[in-house]
Amino acid sequence: MRHLIDPRDFSAEETAALLALAQRIKQQPEAYANVAERKKLATLFYEPSTRTRLSFEAAMLNLGGRTLGFPAEQVSSASKGESIADTVRVVGCYADIIAMRHPKEGAPLRASQFSPVPIVNAGDGGHNHPSQTMLDLMTILERKGRLDHLTIGFCGDLKFGRPVHSLVKKLSGRPGIRFCFISPEELRIPGYLAEEVLRPTETPFEETDSLEASLPTLDVLYMTRVQRERFFNEEDYVRLKDTYTLTREKLSAAPADMPVLHPLPRVGEISLDVDDDPRAAYFDQVRNGVYMRMAILMALLGLNDPLTGEKVIAC
Numbered sequence: 001m002r003h004l005i006d007p008r009d010f011s012a013e014e015t016a017a018l019l020a021l022a023q024r025i026k027q028q029p030e031a032y033a034n035v036a037e038r039k040k041l042a043t044l045f046y047e048p049s050t051r052t053r054l055s056f057e058a059a060m061l062n063l064g065g066r067t068l069g070f071p072a073e074q075v076s077s078a079s080k081g082e083s084i085a086d087t088v089r090v091v092g093c094y095a096d097i098i099a100m101r102h103p104k105e106g107a108p109l110r111a112s113q114f115s116p117v118p119i120v121n122a123g124d125g126g127h128n129h130p131s132q133t134m135l136d137l138m139t140i141l142e143r144k145g146r147l148d149h150l151t152i153g154f155c156g157d158l159k160f161g162r163p164v165h166s167l168v169k170k171l172s173g174r175p176g177i178r179f180c181f182i183s184p185e186e187l188r189i190p191g192y193l194a195e196e197v198l199r200p201t202e203t204p205f206e207e208t209d210s211l212e213a214s215l216p217t218l219d220v221l222y223m224t225r226v227q228r229e230r231f232f233n234e235e236d237y238v239r240l241k242d243t244y245t246l247t248r249e250k251l252s253a254a255p256a257d258m259p260v261l262h263p264l265p266r267v268g269e270i271s272l273d274v275d276d277d278p279r280a281a282y283f284d285q286v287r288n289g290v291y292m293r294m295a296i297l298m299a300l301l302g303l304n305d306p307l308t309g310e311k312v313i314a315c
């Protein structure tokens, strides 16, 4: 049985196979309408979510399956003190696969050690968000035609933003990948990412606080929201929240083919006048998220692709 906890849980070959499958699903969704008939997905969300929970549910419904779950800790037995281990042992009797979001880093990993069914980490604290990473890769690949030889700028809250940490882990060490980390001093990438991921894979990166100066040098820009819920005090959040706002005017200094990604929700870091720019790719990410999550569910459920007759990955 396979789980998806860390974005590197899928090998390079498996990642390529999943990207290809998500693209096939996008071209021909009707061919996949019944592949998960009678399968059930449970969404266990201990933290707020709009896209991730609903797109996992939409993905399962699109595959012909069904869904159950809870959208907040307060309405689950966690509020009575039940452990993660017991919860997944129980929910594993009701569902064939579980998507879990949790404020504690490592909670989905712990769940995977007790669960009788596959666990997908749908975001754990400031740590990982592997399904987001996969849909980010799909969007970058569509826009740029490659996942190598790219300078990727990450801008905003690089300290707490799990989509950033997760994508950096996945792309580090690929040929010609360089990162430009744009943030205020207090919101720089965590030390472990530099020490345990970037340096060992010899991935070149620079850190700066200037979005304007970086824009002309980037192939891809990944904007992020300042993660209010992970701050220790409100004053720091208020001081830092508006550090960067990408506007149409600023974008004029960027390459004409530089996609702008954002995991969403945005709360002011991309102004509305950017939405009509052809470089705005954040709603593509939302659309791709459903196809990619269909591919991930198929892979972890061990289903055959009806178009190739083969399993997506070895389970």
Ligand code: NCD
Binding pocket: 051, 052, 123, 129, 132, 162, 163, 225, 263, 264, 265
């Ligand atoms: C992100 C998350 O939850 O980490 N949202 C998402 O899943 N698309 C980003 C965020 O909340 O800022």
